Amino acid sequence: MDGHESARDVYRQALPVVLVSLVAGLFAGTILGSETMRSGIESVPGILLLLPAFLATRGGVYGSLGARLSTGLHQGVIEPTFELDRRLTNAIVASFINGMTVSVFIAVITYLTLFVLGGGGNLFELVGIMLVAGFLSAVLMLSVLITVIFVGYRRGLNPDNVIGPVVTTLGDVFGVFFLLVGIYVVGVIT
Amino acid sequence: MTDPLADDSPAAAGAEADVDVDADTAAGAEADVDAAVDASEAASVGTTPVEAASVETTPVDEWSIRRIVRTMIPLLAGLSVLQLVSGTVLESFEATLLRYPALLVLLPVQIGTAGNLASIMCSRLTTQLYLGTYEPRLSNPDVRANVVAVFGLAGTVFGLVGVAAWAIGVALGGTLALARVLLIALVSGMLLAVLVVTASVVAVEVSYRVGLNPDDTTIPVVTNVCDIAGVLILFAVVAAVV
Numbered sequence: 001m002d003g004h005e006s007a008r009d010v011y012r013q014a015l016p017v018v019l020v021s022l023v024a025g026l027f028a029g030t031i032l033g034s035e036t037m038r039s040g041i042e043s044v045p046g047i048l049l050l051l052p053a054f055l056a057t058r059g060g061v062y063g064s065l066g067a068r069l070s071t072g073l074h075q076g077v078i079e080p081t082f083e084l085d086r087r088l089t090n091a092i093v094a095s096f097i098n099g100m101t102v103s104v105f106i107a108v109i110t111y112l113t114l115f116v117l118g119g120g121g122n123l124f125e126l127v128g129i130m131l132v133a134g135f136l137s138a139v140l141m142l143s144v145l146i147t148v149i150f151v152g153y154r155r156g157l158n159p160d161n162v163i164g165p166v167v168t169t170l171g172d173v174f175g176v177f178f179l180l181v182g183i184y185v186v187g188v189i190t
Numbered sequence: 191m192t193d194p195l196a197d198d199s200p201a202a203a204g205a206e207a208d209v210d211v212d213a214d215t216a217a218g219a220e221a222d223v224d225a226a227v228d229a230s231e232a233a234s235v236g237t238t239p240v241e242a243a244s245v246e247t248t249p250v251d252e253w254s255i256r257r258i259v260r261t262m263i264p265l266l267a268g269l270s271v272l273q274l275v276s277g278t279v280l281e282s283f284e285a286t287l288l289r290y291p292a293l294l295v296l297l298p299v300q301i302g303t304a305g306n307l308a309s310i311m312c313s314r315l316t317t318q319l320y321l322g323t324y325e326p327r328l329s330n331p332d333v334r335a336n337v338v339a340v341f342g343l344a345g346t347v348f349g350l351v352g353v354a355a356w357a358i359g360v361a362l363g364g365t366l367a368l369a370r371v372l373l374i375a376l377v378s379g380m381l382l383a384v385l386v387v388t389a390s391v392v393a394v395e396v397s398y399r400v401g402l403n404p405d406d407t408t409i410p411v412v413t414n415v416c417d418i419a420g421v422l423i424l425f426a427v428v429a430a431v432v
Contacts (some may be wrong), residue, residue: 005333006334007337010314011342014310015343019350022299022350025300026351028299029294032294032295032297033294033358035362035363037294042288048277048287049274051277051280052273052275052276052421053273053274056269056270057273058415059267061266087253090254091258095254095258102263102267105266106270109274110277114369117281137232168306168409172302
């Protein structure tokens with residue numbers, strides 16, 4: 001059945017999901033285009049430079065955590081309960097480490113690129129913003145993702161079908177929002 | 191498997207594993223788990239210590255923190271460096287973006303939708319590959335259905351995006367005319383759809399020929415290509431129109 005759907009079938013099935021992520025994308029875009037964010041972009045050199053990398057790694061880190069948990073559930077090696085079993089704890093800790101490490105790495109390569117391009121840029125400011133944004137998105141993404149996967153699985157949903165949209169939707173909206181929070185927090189401190 | 195739920199939906203995963211091209215890793219991972227289960231059972235019953243000992247030396251712990259971090263970090267770091275390419279383009283358009291907020295609104299949707307269409311296209315092509323109905327020709331009705339659907343979705347979505355981005359842009363104090371925003375969204379969107387279709391077919395084809403499991407490789411590769419190309423295409427169109 002899957003191999004012989006007409007273009008109309010594919011269109012009708014895919015449209016709702018695509019439209020939901022469209023609405024989420026517009027939210028993210030509205031935050032990005034807001035007055036506050038624009039003045040942030042203007043005052044902190046490098047924000048636009050790091051934006052695509054920051055958003056893309058959200059998907060990489062938490063999408064792979066989702067896929068790993070989903071495989072673990074299917075194989076029966078982890079249980080869909082919120083008890084701290086070793087595998088579950090390890091997967092969560094590893095994603096947290098990955099998320100934070102990559103956030104700092106992005107700040108550093110952004111600074112280096114700014115340096116090469118001849119524009120100014122403050123390494124500590126960029127690292128600070130990425131630490132705040134990376135930490136907040138880690139906390140949010142980890143808790144939402146695990147809840148959605150476990151609760152969904154217990155109700156008979158295949159997590160494989162849910163992770164992709166959840167990660168991209170939340171990752172974009174909250175990625176941009178937490179970036180804004182990071183700019184604000186670091187701006188207040190410095 | 192111990193989980194009572196593991197019967198209904200997870201059946202799909204079992205079916206996938208059966209036709210897995212990349213039998214090495216899939217089988218390896220399963221063997222590790224089975225070995226671990228066997229070992230613990232054997233230990234608790236206390237019957238076959240020889241077997242238990244022999245399997246315990248082999249398994250690689252797929253769930254160790256160090257292993258997860260070590261595999262992911264190089265990948266994520268490489269990805270970030272690649273994404274700097276689109277970042278550089280964004281940075282060079284900073285003045286234009288700040289003047290016309292509608293373009294900033296457009297940005298996440300344009301990239302996200304391209305990624306969505308790419309993952310739909312890739313997973314459909316991969317499934318068709320396994321089912322044996324895949325053949326990369328326009329005369330093949332299945333491939334044609336995919337392509338027509340992707341273009342239909344792109345037309346619908348990018349049309350809506352254009353109108354929405356214009357309206358939000360106006361609300362945020364922008365001055366770009368509806369016709370321009372719509373033109374930018376539709377032209378860059380349709381170019382992206384062409385890219386999505388081409389990149390997906392090429393990625394599925396290449397990973398199949400090289401012997402990699404297209405389920406693992408195509409989606410990350412194609413979505414990242416579409417992310418980066420999305421920004422490049424969007425700003426090529428912006429540069430031409432604005």
